[in-house]
Amino acid sequence: MTQQEMTTELHFTRDFSYQEQQVLTDGAIRFLTELVQKFSPRRKELLENRLINQKKIDDGALPDFIMETASIRDSEWTIRGIPDDLLDRRVEITGPVERKMVINALNANVKVFMADFEDSLAPGWEKVIDGQLNLRDAVKGTISFINEQGKEYSLNPDPAVLICRVRGLHLPEKHVLWQGEAIPGGLFDFALYFYHNYRALLDKGSGPYFYLPKTESYHETAWWSEVFSYAEDRFELPRGTIKATVLIETLPAVFQMDEILYSLRDHIVGLNCGRWDYIFSYIKTLKNHADRVLPDRQSVTMDKPFLSAYSRLLIKTCHRRGAFAMGGMAAFIPSKDAERNAWVLDKVRADKELEASNGHDGTWVAHPGLADVVMDVFNRTLGERKNQLNISRSQDSEITAQQLLEPCPGERTEEGMRANIRVAVQYIEAWISGNGCVPIYGLMEDAATAEISRTSIWQWIRHEKTLSNGKVITRELFHTMLDEEMQVIRQEVGETRFTQGRFADAAQLMERITTQETLIDFLTLPGYALLD
Ligand SMILES: CC(=O)SCCNC(=O)CCNC(=O)[C@H](O)C(C)(C)COP(=O)(O)OP(=O)(O)OC[C@H]1O[C@@H](n2cnc3c(N)ncnc32)[C@H](O)[C@@H]1OP(=O)(O)O
Numbered sequence: 001m002t003q004q005e006m007t008t009e010l011h012f013t014r015d016f017s018y019q020e021q022q023v024l025t026d027g028a029i030r031f032l033t034e035l036v037q038k039f040s041p042r043r044k045e046l047l048e049n050r051l052i053n054q055k056k057i058d059d060g061a062l063p064d065f066i067m068e069t070a071s072i073r074d075s076e077w078t079i080r081g082i083p084d085d086l087l088d089r090r091v092e093i094t095g096p097v098e099r100k101m102v103i104n105a106l107n108a109n110v111k112v113f114m115a116d117f118e119d120s121l122a123p124g125w126e127k128v129i130d131g132q133l134n135l136r137d138a139v140k141g142t143i144s145f146i147n148e149q150g151k152e153y154s155l156n157p158d159p160a161v162l163i164c165r166v167r168g169l170h171l172p173e174k175h176v177l178w179q180g181e182a183i184p185g186g187l188f189d190f191a192l193y194f195y196h197n198y199r200a201l202l203d204k205g206s207g208p209y210f211y212l213p214k215t216e217s218y219h220e221t222a223w224w225s226e227v228f229s230y231a232e233d234r235f236e237l238p239r240g241t242i243k244a245t246v247l248i249e250t251l252p253a254v255f256q257m258d259e260i261l262y263s264l265r266d267h268i269v270g271l272n273c274g275r276w277d278y279i280f281s282y283i284k285t286l287k288n289h290a291d292r293v294l295p296d297r298q299s300v301t302m303d304k305p306f307l308s309a310y311s312r313l314l315i316k317t318c319h320r321r322g323a324f325a326m327g328g329m330a331a332f333i334p335s336k337d338a339e340r341n342a343w344v345l346d347k348v349r350a351d352k353e354l355e356a357s358n359g360h361d362g363t364w365v366a367h368p369g370l371a372d373v374v375m376d377v378f379n380r381t382l383g384e385r386k387n388q389l390n391i392s393r394s395q396d397s398e399i400t401a402q403q404l405l406e407p408c409p410g411e412r413t414e415e416g417m418r419a420n421i422r423v424a425v426q427y428i429e430a431w432i433s434g435n436g437c438v439p440i441y442g443l444m445e446d447a448a449t450a451e452i453s454r455t456s457i458w459q460w461i462r463h464e465k466t467l468s469n470g471k472v473i474t475r476e477l478f479h480t481m482l483d484e485e486m487q488v489i490r491q492e493v494g495e496t497r498f499t500q501g502r503f504a505d506a507a508q509l510m511e512r513i514t515t516q517e518t519l520i521d522f523l524t525l526p527g528y529a530l531l532d
């Protein structure tokens with residue numbers, strides 16, 4: 001690399017294959033380069049701000065609404081508007097950007113497909129490039145796939161509306177360097193999806209739509225607003241052409257929902273209750289607060305006061321501003337066993353009924369087999385309406401910081417701790433093998449749910465919590481259980497799968513991130529070092 005290239009150009013760590021040439025065209029690289037030059041320095045500051053804010057909470061402060069932005073919360077304003085094809089989002093399916101799944105998702109009985117470069121994708125280079133090609137072909141309507149049995153897949157005539165979830169601010173794309181450093185993964189995903197698809201999307205009456213994950217402050221969404229405005233100006237598109245839905249899935253962000261909507265008001269159409277990352281963030285943000293340690297993962301359900309307050313405040317805030325309030329994901333997935341499946345459908349139905357009756361405008365499903373049940377729940381609640389923007393939740397008295405931070409009592413059981421270990425190890429094994437979303441014990445596990453499992457144990461050790469059977473949770477207890485649960489996993493997955501898989505690497509990573517003094521922010525960061 002010359003000195004000139006070091007400062008202005010992107011450096012790709014690999015020669016381009018035929019696939020990569022399709023995505024990394026000269027025009028796309030030029031646009032990506034501009035975005036990286038213009039916006040990546042600020043992203044660094046935003047990530048540093050996260051650490052500064054977290055330090056205050058680690059030192060004893062509690063998150064709260066911000067004094068300086070009270071005027072934004074107190075004054076009346078609304079977002080710019082919602083395009084026609086996003087007015088009805090009662091059921092959205094989510095899934096990684098794999099070819100067959102993209103087709104199945106777009107054909108499912110849903111209104112929207114959220115194509116995911118985040119929680120459900122392990123962002124190895126080939127997967128990321130392949131994902132861009134799959135979405136390009138999906139937008140063109142030409143996407144097809146033939147499986148090993150010869151079954152052919154193609155799009156139905158009226159596919160779901162496409163929204164692309166880009167990687168979070170913390171995730172780098174290590175195969176592209178600028179000034180010797182990995183560029184932001186989210187900018188990479190945005191630049192390529194936008195560049196290749198905006199024209200075709202607009203021509204068919206849709207638009208470049210995005211989900212933004214893991215935001216921690218309105219400064220971060222203001223940054224995205226600048227990125228979107230730059231892209232619109234650069235391609236001579238009217239302001240507000242790009243639309244975003246922001247996941248409120250971190251504890252800091254729940255205190256800034258008005259500010260987030262305001263900072264992105266030209267571009268935003270709604271917020272989403274990303275409940276799994278939110279629970280993970282509650283643990284991570286309050287990791288030093290001994291009075292707010294969560295119990296077993298399965299007992300932290302959406303009817304718990306702190307989660308109910310989060311859902312209701314999100315709805316109230318969004319609807320006041322004319323924005324959508326999307327619900328989240330029930331992690332149950334269909335079973336081939338009829339009895340178990342009926343139980344799963346009942347669980348999912350109950351979860352979605354709660355969301356619909358709270359006033360959410362729509363919700364997520366993880367699997368096409370859940371779409372009909374959830375569609376039925378929202379059809380019954382919505383009646384003739386396309387959404388519930390008219391629901392103001394005026395019956396709620398003010399939702400306070402105290403309610404959002406309410407401790408969640410409950411048992412910490414030995415079985416719960418062992419299950420956390422098995423889930424986390426198996427998920428990490430899948431992730432470092434290139435698979436970001438897997439069924440484990442009848443639940444969908446992804447980079448948000450698995451984080452809950454591994455951070456719970458870290459925090460239980462940190463605060464020397466006691467299991468319901470009286471055992472004190474220590475590093476030694478964790479080590480013993482990890483060894484024993486590795487043998488359980490070995491039996492469950494079988495000898496061949498166990499020896500051919502990356503279970504030893506996964507156990508080693510789990511051991512490291514659970515027992516080290518400092519809680520690492522995301523398991524996907526050390527995980528990424530093990531991914532090609
Ligand atoms: C916390 C959050 O961020 S939630 C959002 C991120 N998470 C997700 O998006 C989860 C997406 N879901 C999935 O990845 C999958 O449903 C899994 C991994 C949980 C289960 O997948 P599988 O084991 O393949 O399920 P199963 O065998 O029952 O699939 C049956 C069919 O449905 C398809 N399918 C399953 N889930 C999806 C989906 N989300 N989108 C599209 N198609 C799907 C499968 O591809 C399969 O298709 P085929 O019959 O044509 O071969």
Ligand SMILES: O=CC(=O)O
Nearest residue numbers: 274275276277448
């Ligand atoms: O992204 C969604 C979540 O629940 O996390």
Ligand SMILES: [Mg+2]
Nearest residue numbers: 119274277448
């Ligand atoms: Mg998430």
